Amino acid sequence: MGKLTSPRTIKDLMARYGFHFSKRLGQNFIIDESVLERIIKGAEIGSEDEILEIGPGIGVMTEALCEHAKRVVAIEIDTSLMPILNETVGHFDNLSIINQDVLKVDLPALIEDAFEGRRPKLVANLPYYVTTPIIMTFLEQRIPISDLVVMIQKEVADRILASPSSPDYGALSVVVQYFTEPSIVTRVSKGSFMPAPKVDSTVIRLKVRETPPVALLDEIIFFNTIRDAFGKRRKTLQNALSSGRLGLTKIEAGEALVEAGIPVNTRGEALDIHAFANLANAVARQKGK
Known part of the structure; x- marks a missing residue:
């Protein structure tokens, strides 16, 4: 099997398993290896880190995570990807794959069970249609994670990172900045994906604050x-x-x-x-x- 970032490898896997990209699930797989390297570096993933991945797809980023981290737990909603993931990343003994919808999972229980009370880093190439719901679920419910390192639509990243009086500044900016310290990991062009989306992406790192930046009465x-x-x-x-x-x-x-x-x-x-x-x-x- 060739590199998972190779369009030829992806097409071969799709043909053998009868897989088709789902627009409904927003499936776009990374085909630029340098993007993976920038994510691993920007997330500061080391040999003692534990990772929760959302949407592994065919395992492109999962493979890189497993090679660098101590443990990876990946949640994938698409049942048709399970046999492909078994072939591409099933040999990693530090990987567990869960076939569920992340928005319907009991996340505190999952993290407690999978990571034994330790706080993992969340790393994900998020489908655009569930970007904000997933981010806000983890933050507002205070799911025990240390960082969110997520690939999201450029426009959403711009809103999260926006400053007062700028056109992109809004409720999302303030709420995310209340819970986290946001920063840009890297910008990613639409050509770095298969199939190519209509918009560019940004990988952001949201470092979860130990304490809020402001004191509140309510x-x-x-x-x-x-x-x-x-x-x-x-x-x-x-x-x-x-x-x-x-x-x-x-x-x-x-x-x-x-x-x-x-x-x-x-x-x-x-x-x-x-x-x-x-x-x-x-x-x-x-x-x-």
Whole structure:
């Protein structure tokens, strides 16, 4: 068998196993070996690291992970890929493959069982259609992992990494930056995949914070403040906060903004995470939290 990054090898496997790419599952396999090298380096994967991989496909990245890490547990939703994975990476004794939908798995139980309480690194070439749900599931549910190193659509990465007052800045930016320290590992062109997607990709590393960067009186109010602020981007914060999840009147929203030292005509995209924390804490005090 040739290299798994070779289009010829992939076509041969597909022909022998009757496999067809699924648009529904967003299947795009890496065919650029340098991309794998950059991911391994950017994720700082060493011989003592344990890895949770999502969407191994035919095992292109799985093979590289198994060669560098102590242990790899891969979750693959597509049953038709199981015999291919058995051929391509089944010989690794540090690999376990689970044929399930990651969004339906009891992730805390799986990690406790597979990694015996240790926190693995999540490494994944994520299908574009489930990128945000998967990332937010791990963060909001506080699944015990140390890092998320994920290949995602360039536009989503730009939103995660965006700064205040930039066009890409939004609720996703603030929430992800609350839970993690995000950084770019590498940019990846559409030609690095088979089949080639319509857009370029970015590999980002989200290093899970030990403690949040801001002190909050009520985390739920903080998240709702962010979502209300960006729910109607053209509205000022006073109007946005008085017509959303927080249930504030316009007067209450104005009072919270004044207490937080924010002009009432400010829009959400102007606030950084610390300003959002001050505003959310002002709202929490109003509600007696």
